[in-house]
Amino acid sequence: MKEYFLKSTCKPLQYPKTLVQNCQGLFFQNKKVKTLLFSTDMAIIENIEADAVLAVYPFSPSERIMKSIISFSNKPVICGVGGGLTKGKKSLDMAMAAEQMGAAAVIVNQPFLNKDIETIKRNISIPVISSVSTAEFSFQNRINSGVDIFHITGGQNTNQIIQKIKHISPLFPIIATSGKTRESVKSSVQSGVNAIVLTPPTNGELFKSIMNQYRNGK
Numbered sequence: 001m002k003e004y005f006l007k008s009t010c011k012p013l014q015y016p017k018t019l020v021q022n023c024q025g026l027f028f029q030n031k032k033v034k035t036l037l038f039s040t041d042m043a044i045i046e047n048i049e050a051d052a053v054l055a056v057y058p059f060s061p062s063e064r065i066m067k068s069i070i071s072f073s074n075k076p077v078i079c080g081v082g083g084g085l086t087k088g089k090k091s092l093d094m095a096m097a098a099e100q101m102g103a104a105a106v107i108v109n110q111p112f113l114n115k116d117i118e119t120i121k122r123n124i125s126i127p128v129i130s131s132v133s134t135a136e137f138s139f140q141n142r143i144n145s146g147v148d149i150f151h152i153t154g155g156q157n158t159n160q161i162i163q164k165i166k167h168i169s170p171l172f173p174i175i176a177t178s179g180k181t182r183e184s185v186k187s188s189v190q191s192g193v194n195a196i197v198l199t200p201p202t203n204g205e206l207f208k209s210i211m212n213q214y215r216n217g218k
Helices: 044-046 063-072 088-101 115-124 138-145 154-168 182-190 203-215
Strands: 026-027 031-033 035-038 052-055 077-082 104-110 127-134 148-152 174-177 195-198
Touching: 044 063, 052 063, 063 077, 063 088, 077 088, 088 104, 088 115, 104 115, 115 127, 115 138, 127 138, 138 154, 148 154, 154 174, 154 182, 182 195
Parallel strands: 035 052, 035 195, 052 077, 077 104, 104 127, 127 148, 148 174, 174 195
Antiparallel strands: 026 031
């Protein structure tokens, strides 16, 4: 189980609010967001507290998935619309569909082309977020293409990437996926990000402790 999630009587899993209290937050659909849940699993979304949902997955974007999660969730949903596999007109169609379904924003992965971001920006009014996982990246060109927010997924190098963006554009909005420990979350918050992406435990991880109790006769 991810270390910063705790069992609770309110929701089966919660994170300590003190971890993100110093985040400035970002507004999506008039709601202040400090935490985004990285999941497309409705059972996880239903049972973990977070301010918004980051619905991305390693497949081509699907209108059925977007519609299901947006309809199900009572929180702002950010939908993945492209990256290395999906780009061009397909991504534009997905971005326009996401907006029509009620998505709070769309997100593209690092290989996405700047010219495709420019096209999407001309056709939708919700924010466009760009994921980046390396410091060796042309952040200024990405900003010039119209991206509204960066999502940093750099593992151990996350804070280094954040500082590089802040050097280029000190006030540019940033969200970051942190590690699984409280210390890694605190480190990202202290680096000045606006919001944190929480990676929840999987169903398998959750069932493991439960099944071990059952095996022990509890």
